[in-house]
Amino acid sequence: xxxxxxxxFTPPFYQLATIxxxxxxxxxxxxxxxxxxxxxxxxxxxLSRTTVRKCxxxxxxxxxxxxxxxxxxxxxxxxxxxxxxxxxEFNVHVAQMGKEPGYRLIHVRFRKELPEFAIKLGMVASQGxxxxxxxxxxxxxxVAVEHKYMAYIKGRPILENEFQYKAFSExxxxxxxxxxxxxQAILSxxxxxxxxxxxxxxxxxxxxxxxxxxxxxxxxxxxxxxxxYYRGDRYSLVSDIQPLKGER
Numbered sequence: 001x002x003x004x005x006x007x008x009f010t011p012p013f014y015q016l017a018t019i020x021x022x023x024x025x026x027x028x029x030x031x032x033x034x035x036x037x038x039x040x041x042x043x044x045x046x047l048s049r050t051t052v053r054k055c056x057x058x059x060x061x062x063x064x065x066x067x068x069x070x071x072x073x074x075x076x077x078x079x080x081x082x083x084x085x086x087x088x089e090f091n092v093h094v095a096q097m098g099k100e101p102g103y104r105l106i107h108v109r110f111r112k113e114l115p116e117f118a119i120k121l122g123m124v125a126s127q128g129x130x131x132x133x134x135x136x137x138x139x140x141x142x143v144a145v146e147h148k149y150m151a152y153i154k155g156r157p158i159l160e161n162e163f164q165y166k167a168f169s170e171x172x173x174x175x176x177x178x179x180x181x182x183x184q185a186i187l188s189x190x191x192x193x194x195x196x197x198x199x200x201x202x203x204x205x206x207x208x209x210x211x212x213x214x215x216x217x218x219x220x221x222x223x224x225x226x227x228x229y230y231r232g233d234r235y236s237l238v239s240d241i242q243p244l245k246g247e248r
Contacts, residue, residue, distance in 0.1 A: 004045050009157065010174050012047055013054040019045075020055070024064050024075055031077045035065060058173070061181050094138045102137040105164050106145075106199065110152060118149055121214055123222040125151040130175075132163050135199050143234045145196045150224040151176060169215055172224045180215040180223060187211050189232075196229045207232045 002019045004012050023029045036044065038052045045052075056073060059065045066076045094101040111129040130152045136144040148168055156175050163171070169180045190210040197204045209230040214222045 013051045014173055016045055016055040017058045029075050031075050033075050035073045058179055099138040103164055104135040106133040106135055108132040108163055118225045121222045127154055128152040142200045144228055144230040145199045146226060146228045148226045168224055168226050178217050178223050181218050182216040185211055185213045200231050
């Protein structure tokens with residue numbers, strides 16, 4: 001059985017969510033099946049009921065489970081009518097092209113002030129901002145640049161490989177204990193800036209696909225903002241929603 005590492009920087013509720021998500025996606029827990037009760041999960045993984053509830057809330061926001069009043073919590077049947085774009089889909093898309101996906105962390109910086117577009121969305125960060133930039137590649141050819149902004153919490157370090165490989169929502173949850181519950185994305189066309197053009201190895205002003213994503217907490221406050229620039233001649237955004245494994 002997977003165990004909770006209480007000495008890890010990753011919060012216990014997030015570790016448990018990862019364990020249960022793996023069991024669901026592998027088909028071990030099938031759609032319509034009940035999950036163990038909060039008390040049973042707490043005893044099995046030696047966690048408080050509050051921690052277990054936070055884990056279940058995360059899984060519910062991901063659409064993997066749902067609570068039925070008076071009956072308990074069950075593995076959800078997959079929703080196939082919602083489009084989502086994720087970095088996992090970047091991996092799949094590039095692999096389907098017969099290429100190897102790759103990531104390169106360009107830099108991580110502490111900033112005292114948010115960019116203007118984040119302020120307009122209402123984002124606030126009293127202790128400062130963590131900003132990082134990654135380059136996304138296919139067979140070592142640059143296809144996209146991403147810029148991420150999130151609240152800085154003093155004393156909550158993030159490992160470099162977490163910036164390198166983890167999804168933005170996961171990094172926010174681990175670093176701040178704030179659970180992103182809503183994501184809004186806006187897709188538009190734009191001309192590449194000098195910085196992004198150099199990373200993408202295209203001419204200044206070349207057309208790129210711009211995807212701006214904002215993650216919100218339960219109080220509808222923006223807690224993380226990402227801006228992606230994709231080479232229009234090398235990449236198209238695809239959403240492919242499939243039933244959970246084991247579901248027919």
